[in-house]
Amino acid sequence: MGAFTNSRALASARHITGPLPTSARTEPAWIRTTLIVITFAFLGVFILWPLLTVFHEGFSKGFGFYIETFKDPITIKSIELTLLTAAIAVPLNTVFGLAAAWALTRFKFKGRQLLIALIDLPLWVSPVIGGLIYILLFGRQGTLGPWLIDHDIQIVFALPGIVLATTFVTFPFVARSLIPLMEAQGHAEEEAALTLGANGWQVFFRITLPKVKWGLLYGIILCNARAMGEFGAVSVVSGHIRGKTNTMPLHIEILYNEYQFAAAFAVASLLSLLALITLFLKTYSESRTAQQLREAQELTTLSH
Amino acid sequence: MGVQIRNITKTFNKFVALKNVTLDVQPGELLALLGPSGSGKTTLLRIVAGLEFADPGHGQILFHGEDVTYHSAYKRRAGFVFQHYALFQHMNIFENVAFGLRVRPRKLRPTEDEIRDRVFTLLKRVQLEQLAKRFPSQLSGGQRQRIALARALAIEPRVLLLDEPFGALDAKVRKELRRWLRQFHEETHLTTLFVTHDQEEAFELADRVAILSEGNIQQIGCPKEIVQHPTNTFVHDFLGLDI
Amino acid sequence: MFNRFTPRIMPGFGLSLGYTIFYLSLIVLIPFSALFTKTFSASWAHIWESISEPRVLASYKLSFGVSFLAALVNGFFGLITAWVLARYEFPGRRFVDALVDLPFALPTAVAGIALTALYSTNGPIGSFLFEHFNLRVAYTPLGIFVALTFIGLPFVVRTLQPVILDLHADVEEAAACLGATRWQTFTRIILPALLPALGTGIMLAFGRAVGEYGSVVFIAGNLPLKTEITPLLIITKLEQFDYSGAAAIGLAMLLASFVILLLVNLIQWWNDKRTAHDREEN
Numbered sequence: 001m002g003a004f005t006n007s008r009a010l011a012s013a014r015h016i017t018g019p020l021p022t023s024a025r026t027e028p029a030w031i032r033t034t035l036i037v038i039t040f041a042f043l044g045v046f047i048l049w050p051l052l053t054v055f056h057e058g059f060s061k062g063f064g065f066y067i068e069t070f071k072d073p074i075t076i077k078s079i080e081l082t083l084l085t086a087a088i089a090v091p092l093n094t095v096f097g098l099a100a101a102w103a104l105t106r107f108k109f110k111g112r113q114l115l116i117a118l119i120d121l122p123l124w125v126s127p128v129i130g131g132l133i134y135i136l137l138f139g140r141q142g143t144l145g146p147w148l149i150d151h152d153i154q155i156v157f158a159l160p161g162i163v164l165a166t167t168f169v170t171f172p173f174v175a176r177s178l179i180p181l182m183e184a185q186g187h188a189e190e191e192a193a194l195t196l197g198a199n200g201w202q203v204f205f206r207i208t209l210p211k212v213k214w215g216l217l218y219g220i221i222l223c224n225a226r227a228m229g230e231f232g233a234v235s236v237v238s239g240h241i242r243g244k245t246n247t248m249p250l251h252i253e254i255l256y257n258e259y260q261f262a263a264a265f266a267v268a269s270l271l272s273l274l275a276l277i278t279l280f281l282k283t284y285s286e287s288r289t290a291q292q293l294r295e296a297q298e299l300t301t302l303s304h
Numbered sequence: 305m306g307v308q309i310r311n312i313t314k315t316f317n318k319f320v321a322l323k324n325v326t327l328d329v330q331p332g333e334l335l336a337l338l339g340p341s342g343s344g345k346t347t348l349l350r351i352v353a354g355l356e357f358a359d360p361g362h363g364q365i366l367f368h369g370e371d372v373t374y375h376s377a378y379k380r381r382a383g384f385v386f387q388h389y390a391l392f393q394h395m396n397i398f399e400n401v402a403f404g405l406r407v408r409p410r411k412l413r414p415t416e417d418e419i420r421d422r423v424f425t426l427l428k429r430v431q432l433e434q435l436a437k438r439f440p441s442q443l444s445g446g447q448r449q450r451i452a453l454a455r456a457l458a459i460e461p462r463v464l465l466l467d468e469p470f471g472a473l474d475a476k477v478r479k480e481l482r483r484w485l486r487q488f489h490e491e492t493h494l495t496t497l498f499v500t501h502d503q504e505e506a507f508e509l510a511d512r513v514a515i516l517s518e519g520n521i522q523q524i525g526c527p528k529e530i531v532q533h534p535t536n537t538f539v540h541d542f543l544g545l546d547i
Numbered sequence: 548m549f550n551r552f553t554p555r556i557m558p559g560f561g562l563s564l565g566y567t568i569f570y571l572s573l574i575v576l577i578p579f580s581a582l583f584t585k586t587f588s589a590s591w592a593h594i595w596e597s598i599s600e601p602r603v604l605a606s607y608k609l610s611f612g613v614s615f616l617a618a619l620v621n622g623f624f625g626l627i628t629a630w631v632l633a634r635y636e637f638p639g640r641r642f643v644d645a646l647v648d649l650p651f652a653l654p655t656a657v658a659g660i661a662l663t664a665l666y667s668t669n670g671p672i673g674s675f676l677f678e679h680f681n682l683r684v685a686y687t688p689l690g691i692f693v694a695l696t697f698i699g700l701p702f703v704v705r706t707l708q709p710v711i712l713d714l715h716a717d718v719e720e721a722a723a724c725l726g727a728t729r730w731q732t733f734t735r736i737i738l739p740a741l742l743p744a745l746g747t748g749i750m751l752a753f754g755r756a757v758g759e760y761g762s763v764v765f766i767a768g769n770l771p772l773k774t775e776i777t778p779l780l781i782i783t784k785l786e787q788f789d790y791s792g793a794a795a796i797g798l799a800m801l802l803a804s805f806v807i808l809l810l811v812n813l814i815q816w817w818n819d820k821r822t823a824h825d826r827e828e829n
Contacts, residue, residue, distance in 0.1 A: 025719050027729055032635055039631045039643065042624045045672070046697050047649050050661035057664055096570045103563035107555060115567070117808075121575055124804045126758025128778035129797045132785065133578040136585040141790050143581050167574055188390035190557065191355050194377040195384040196404035196459055200558030206407070210394040222651070229654025231761035236782060249656040249761070256660050256765065265664075268657040275652035279645050282652075295441050296393060355556055377556065 054272045057265035069266040074243045078251035078267075081162070085234075085247060086227040089167040093223055097174025098216070102204070104175075105182040106190075116179070122171045130168045131236025134161055157239030162247065165233040170223045177219030181212055184293060214288040221285070225278040229271055306331040306495045307352060307463050311363035314347055314356065314519075321347045322358070323519040329463070331368070332493035334486075336506035339516035340542065345499045346387075346467055348516070352497060353377060353384045353465050367462050383461030387468040389452040391440035397451055398423055398436040404459035426454040429488075446477040457494075466498035470505065482509055503543060507531070515539050586798045589791035597784070597792035598799045606777040611803070613688055614756035617695035618703075622749040625703025626741070632704070633711040647704045650697055655761025662694055663766045686768030691776065694762040699752030706748035710741060743818035747811050754807040758800065 026032070059066055069075060100119060104112060122130060136142050138155040148155060155161050189211065193203045209216075231249040238245045246254065248267055255264035307329040314322040321344045329335045337345040350356040352365060354377030364373045372380050392400050401423045405414055414422065427433040430450040440448060449469065456464065469485070470478040486509055489496060500506050506513045507527040514524040515538075523535045534540040586594060597603070631637075632644050650658065666673040666684040676682040684690045714737065722732040760778040768774045777800060784793035 025716055025723075026634065035627050035631050036635060036637055038624070039628045040639075043628065043643060043646055043700075046693075046700065047646055049672070050658060050665060050697065051649060051653070053661045053665050054657060057661075092570075096567065099563040099570075100567040102559060103567050106557040107560050107564070109564070115571075118571060118575065121579075124754060124758075124808055126760060126778045126781075126797075126800055126804075128758070128760050128781050129582070129800060132781055132793060132797050133582050135785060136581040136790060136794055137578050139790065141788065143584060164574070164578075168578070171574055187557065188386055188388065189392055191377070192384070192386060192390035192392070192455075193403065193407070194556075195353055195355070195380070195382060196407065196455065197378050197381065198403070198407040199378055202407045203558070206403070207392060225652050229652075229657070231654060231656040231659075232759075232778065235760075236785065249654050252656050252660065253765075261664070264660060268654075268660060271654045271657050275649065275654070275657075278652045279648055282648065283641075283645050292393075298441065357556070376558070378558075 051272060054265055054268050057261060058269035060265070061262040065262060066266050066269075069263045070270075072263075074246075075251060075263075075267060077243045078246050078248050079270075081159075081246065082228050082248040084159070085163055085166050086224055088163050089170055089227045090220060090224050092167055093170055094174050094216075094220055096171070097176075097178055097219055097223075100175040101178035101182050101212075102208070104179055106187060119172050119175050122168050123176075127169050127230065127232030128236055130233035131165045134164050134168075134237050156237045157241070157245060159245070161237035162234055162245060165237045166227050166230050169230050169233045170226045173223035173226065174216065174219035177215050177222065178212055181215040181289060181293075182208075185211060185296060211292070214285045214292060218282060218285040218289065221278050221281050225275060228274060306333060306368065307497065308364070308366040309348070309352065310366070312348065312351060312358045312365070313362040314344070314351060314358050321519055322351075324362075325519070325521055326363075327514060327521060327524070329495055329497055330511075331495050334489050334496045334498070334509060334511045336510035336513045337497065337499045337516055338503060338506040338513050339501065341501060342518075343516040344519040345501075345516045349465050349467055349497060349499050352463070353382045354380045355384070381459055381462050383456030383459060383464045385449075385452045385456050385464075385466045385469055387471050389440075389448045391448060391452060391455070393440055396437055396439050397427070397432070397443075400440070400451060401426055401455045401458050403455065422458065426458055429457075430454045444477075445473050446481060449473065449481060461494070464494045464496040466496065468499055468501070470500075470502075478505075485509065515542065517542070582794055582797055582801065585791055585794035589795070593791060594795045597789070597795040602771050602775070603777070603780055603796060605772045606775050606780050609688060609691070609774065610757055610777040613691045614695055614753050614759075617692050617756055618699055618749045618753035620692075620696055621699040621703045621752045622745055625700055625748060625752075626707060626745060628700075629704045629707035629711055633708050647701050649701075650699075651701050655698070655759070656765070658697055658762040659694065659765035662697060662762065663690070666690055666693055666766065685766050686770075686774065688774060690766040690768070691763055691774065694766050695756040695759060698759050698762055699756050702751040702755060703745070703748035706751060707741060707744050710744040714740060743814050743821075746814045750807055750811045750814070754804060754811075757803060757807075 027035075070079075100115075104116060135156055137144055138148060138161065139145055140149070142156075155164070189207050190203050193207045198206065228247075229249055230247075231253075234247055235250060235253075238247070238250055240246060240250060240254070242254065248271055252264050252267050252271075255261075255267065309325060309327040309329075312322055312325045313320070325344075325348060327348075337348060339345045347356060351358050354372070354375060358365075358373070364371055366372065367380065367382070392403065395403070402419050405419050405422065408414075424433055424436070427436060430453060432447060432450055432454070435443065435447065435451075440451070443451065453466075453469075470481055473481065482505060498510070510527065512524060512526050513530055515522045515530065517538050523530055523539050530539065531543065531545070534543065534545060589597075628643075628647065632640065632647070663685050664670050666676075668674055668677045668683060668685070670685070673684050676684060682689070684693060718736055719732055722736050723729075727735070758778060760776075763776055764779060767776060767779075769779060777796065781793045781796050781800075784790075784796065
């Protein structure tokens, strides 16, 4: 995208000498400036300021207090639980995403569109519903509730419920980042590998996986960010047992509601840092994916 | 023997791409499938390679007498050169050519030294051994084409299939490579089937030419025969013969 | 008829599709079915009462009304942002571009407490607005509006950006050659081409806002009949062990999401048809 605008700017600069008249494809300078200022102002107030507030409030009682927050066993427990949950949910959804992308981009079959729509479903519903359905299924008065109680199995208000709800809300991320990419790449290389004698797994691991690695990374990063930060769905199924079933976002809520603002923002700053790293990796993997696609197109169209 | 194509029919949804096509490629022969776009020639080539399957219950494909009709592509050992080469972008040239050897079942897989020897012999053969460490994106079109051929030859194919092999090249390189391929064929006598829409190319390169239109073979014979005795008006018009 | 027996060219069809459907059923479809069975295990009277009692009706009005307003505002600023990012070169462009995605990446609870801290009457923005305009933001519907605007922005920008990049230069140049001013070119040529994407982006932001929970609960104040959003009511019902009531409200929200999804698809379908028609004419 940057290259695109740059080359256009260069192209017009080469043709025009002297004072620049407004080209046919852009606005007068004062309008451009106004629009850029509006963008900066809007994003500054609505997005950047809240982000900076997190760090500002987190350090409001000093660096020492900030560090102390993370020595609290209940905070540590919430971090552990968050990491554990993501460590289960993300790999599960990654395997699913790869399988779904393979099935949906390498084959044509009836109901393909419906399947894509169903995979998107968790993005469309409220995260609260994502938690609600597991309560309705596994809760005390849920469909399977009595059976679970008889067999002394606890799902909701315990780790399995938290993992399930997290898996639900992060369900489509990897699949959604892979499907358009694999669609765009086509499967000529996979076909070539087949004619050279590679079997299905060899095609997958040696050709497809290296080809989609940046897109896959992108999907995993988004999936992980959401898994660690999910609030609504997990809030419904967690039961809010302190030091036991509270993930980091839920712990933030408790600290906040108890007016321990600095501590709440300190924990929040850790999640914000994760979000910033996510954005950085996302931007990076996006540009790598775009580059890979460009090279692929060049390889097939400009073979001179 | 060679390649026998018997009564192959292929329909996509309701469109009939190939209608009961029968064709024998003699061992060691270089046969061109010539036809306008949409004539079914690429579909036929892909069916021979196992990249499409003909309509079930119709016809057979035999490689040197063996029925491969329902074999998957990866079991056929048919060397296929794709129109846009389909080189593996994330592998260097050496690894591209070595791929077919590396994916063999362990028992049949050559040792690392054997692979190295085999790959360099092939790269020498296509006169590109100095490019072994390069990646496909760093090669010219003509070089990519020859690497694609070397890669297909690495598996010691039973039959060589070329889909518009010169389609993406400019006129000069195209002429050079055409001559080179003919010479290569003289040396190896590998049974070869290639698809083209360029009649000059077909007539200059091939031992025999099969002319396809609307899923049917209109005429098959050596170039001279076809030019002198076109069997029907389609062939006549397609070749642009005068009167 | 025979198609079912045709072997597939690419391997792994059965395995990949089988696993996809199995996992989808396990995580999404089977749990979702509980939403239906639980709702309809109650009497119709109870279902009706659950989804139509005054407190719930007030929450619909609030959730849908404020979400829609926030989506519209995002439509306006999102269009400007997308245009600026796609067309102009200026220092900090890449930074701004990355910043747009922050609401996707930032956990909603973090956004919630940050916005509350900013907009409460002793926060920097909140105190300014209160002192100079006597405007309370946090713990009022206006606070909900702020949170939902934050959440929705990336949807509009990311839907519009690729479409703006894909606009054909020659059309704008042709308009200029025919004597159109830049404003005329924008309103008559560019805006109509962007409308479907703008509509889709607004609907996506709206859909997300209606279901949003984490960033809203902190800033909303959660007063029944005044600042209580629908997702919060589901949680309230669950806490009162009224499972079928919670399920009924959930189902109502699901229905609403479904209608929004349908609208988005309708916009896209209409646009595809329109552009396909253009192509034929050309």
